[in-house]
Amino acid sequence: MTTPERIQDPDTSSAGAPTPSAIASSLVLQNLGISFGSKQVLRDVNLDVQPGQFVALVGPSGAGKSTLLRLVNGSHRPTNGTVSVLGVNPSTCGRRNLQRLRTRVGFVFQQFGLVGRLSAMENVLMGTLGSLRMPRYGISTYPKTLREKAVANLERVGLLDQRFQRCDTLSGGQQQRVAIARTLMQDAEIVLADEPVASLDPSASLAVLNTLKRLSAEDGFTVICSLHQVDLALQVSDRVVAVRNGSLILDTRTSDTSEEALRAIYEEAKGTRS
Numbered sequence: 001m002t003t004p005e006r007i008q009d010p011d012t013s014s015a016g017a018p019t020p021s022a023i024a025s026s027l028v029l030q031n032l033g034i035s036f037g038s039k040q041v042l043r044d045v046n047l048d049v050q051p052g053q054f055v056a057l058v059g060p061s062g063a064g065k066s067t068l069l070r071l072v073n074g075s076h077r078p079t080n081g082t083v084s085v086l087g088v089n090p091s092t093c094g095r096r097n098l099q100r101l102r103t104r105v106g107f108v109f110q111q112f113g114l115v116g117r118l119s120a121m122e123n124v125l126m127g128t129l130g131s132l133r134m135p136r137y138g139i140s141t142y143p144k145t146l147r148e149k150a151v152a153n154l155e156r157v158g159l160l161d162q163r164f165q166r167c168d169t170l171s172g173g174q175q176q177r178v179a180i181a182r183t184l185m186q187d188a189e190i191v192l193a194d195e196p197v198a199s200l201d202p203s204a205s206l207a208v209l210n211t212l213k214r215l216s217a218e219d220g221f222t223v224i225c226s227l228h229q230v231d232l233a234l235q236v237s238d239r240v241v242a243v244r245n246g247s248l249i250l251d252t253r254t255s256d257t258s259e260e261a262l263r264a265i266y267e268e269a270k271g272t273r274s
């Protein structure tokens with residue numbers, strides 16, 4: 001494997017800050033690999049992410065970014081190596097603990113994952129279903145505290161006025177912000193975002209990512225966000241991790257890389273395909 005450029009955690013490198021060992025990592029990947037049949041999709045991935053970091057995961061199509069995120073939330077089991085998310089190994093923790101872990105890990109998808117015919121408010125409330133014993137139908141069936149929390153979270157993503165609007169009548173950027181508000185209902189400690197702005201125009205994309213960045217800074221949750229737009233990755237992340245052909249080829253503080261360097265990763269991949 002190509003040894004990626006290593007970084008020291010920006011939050012722990014300054015004088016007076018706690019040492020890295022004093023902070024429990026949000027995510028640790030060790031020698032992680034996965035194959036589907038004879039196809040090796042990820043190999044020897046090592047990563048240690050500290051709480052509150054905003055990590056942009058970049059790399060060409062098919063590099064293995066979504067697979068990596070799915071390994072982190074326990075949707076895939078590794079073929080080699082280990083995953084530790086908030087100190088839990090999702091592939092060995094058992095079904096109940098996996099469910100518990102998933103309430104601590106939010107997932108934001110490219111296609112938003114909302115129920116279009118329901119209002120923004122009801123979609124946001126659905127973020128709490130994992131913690132409720134009974135299924136709920138309609139806003140009024142949720143406890144008042146959760147309804148108040150949903151309103152507060154919609155306000156935090158700038159959608160208070162649209163809270164009763166059907167999701168399929170909202171713009172793409174607004175829908176993604178509803179999805180983020182839904183994740184806030186979980187009080188997630190890590191948010192995994194898989195190309196969350198792939199279907200949005202550049203200005204809506206930046207607005208959505210800035211919202212995620214602000215919320216992460218306010219609440220302290222960690223973000224691992226796969227992105228193809230390297231300019232956006234540079235604008236919002238603290239750290240950039242690049243994957244190519246299943247290997248982690250770059251791991252750097254965002255301020256230590258450049259748009260040219262990141263674009264080159266895509267250009268080199270084009271070269272190997274042609």
Ligand SMILES: Nc1ncnc2c1ncn2[C@@H]1O[C@H](COP(=O)(O)OP(=O)(O)OP(=O)(O)O)[C@@H](O)[C@H]1O
Binds near residue numbers: 039060066067068
């Ligand atoms: N369940 C699966 N079975 C077989 N192959 C798979 C499976 N999941 C992913 N792959 C393969 O793994 C490779 C990496 O896919 P992945 O979706 O992780 O890439 P990606 O970097 O997220 O790409 P993109 O940027 O286009 O979303 C692809 O070749 C894909 O076909």
